[in-house]
Amino acid sequence: MTTAAASSASQYSQDELKTLVGQAALKYVAPGEIVGVGTGSTVNKFIDALATVKDSIPGAVSSSVASTERLKALGIKVLDANEVQRLAVYIDGADEIDGKGYMVKGGGAALTREKIVAALADRFVCIADESKRVDVLGAFPLPVEVIPMAAGQIARRFEALGGQSGIHAQIRMKDGAPLVTDNGQHILDVRGLKIADPLAFESEVNQWPGVVTVGVFAHQKAAVCLLGTARGVQTLE
Numbered sequence: 001m002t003t004a005a006a007s008s009a010s011q012y013s014q015d016e017l018k019t020l021v022g023q024a025a026l027k028y029v030a031p032g033e034i035v036g037v038g039t040g041s042t043v044n045k046f047i048d049a050l051a052t053v054k055d056s057i058p059g060a061v062s063s064s065v066a067s068t069e070r071l072k073a074l075g076i077k078v079l080d081a082n083e084v085q086r087l088a089v090y091i092d093g094a095d096e097i098d099g100k101g102y103m104v105k106g107g108g109a110a111l112t113r114e115k116i117v118a119a120l121a122d123r124f125v126c127i128a129d130e131s132k133r134v135d136v137l138g139a140f141p142l143p144v145e146v147i148p149m150a151a152g153q154i155a156r157r158f159e160a161l162g163g164q165s166g167i168h169a170q171i172r173m174k175d176g177a178p179l180v181t182d183n184g185q186h187i188l189d190v191r192g193l194k195i196a197d198p199l200a201f202e203s204e205v206n207q208w209p210g211v212v213t214v215g216v217f218a219h220q221k222a223a224v225c226l227l228g229t230a231r232g233v234q235t236l237e
């Protein structure tokens, strides 16, 4: 990915950067087209911006219960993914994005539906503040949605990964109990990884029994990243 443009020269808070990229993503929304919508605090800014043009689009396909609720509260129609054959664009945030557009996602536990909606789209537009830009994926604990009865063996497989040491996988907790995803499953967060080959890593982990979705988005990488920086929004493509 190379930098195509940068705008103004002032300092922004992280929240303001999220607002900036959320608004900037509107230019990828074509009138008359259904939009694929991701999940998270950055996407919430995009949803707020989308509400300003809601009369020009038929609706959105959402990647989580949380985004669905926000879209509906703002008067944006939400369509079931099964009603849609293709989307021109899917707009979502990331926990990490590298120079090739490969991402780690799932910090909001919505990775499976995010991958499903992204798979309907011709183009993935990632919106993120610059803290998400990395050279090598893996510093952010990798979210993996798992079938609960397989969590132990999947954790052990990560911890035994060849060539790496110090890997630790833990069930994500909420209010003292394992977090339950929108799909009724659990999340393993895997710390200590260095994901040198995201395509191969995603393919391998996806085949482990009990893995619903691994939070590496390499086969469905971002075609464009709108990165919020101290100098404004940079477009990487």
Ligand code: 5RP
Binding pocket: 038, 039, 040, 041, 042, 043, 092, 093, 094, 095, 104, 105, 106, 107, 108, 109, 110, 111, 114
């Ligand atoms: C949710 C995600 C989010 O896109 C990711 O966690 C980034 O969230 P935020 O914009 O709040 O930093 O993958 O599952």
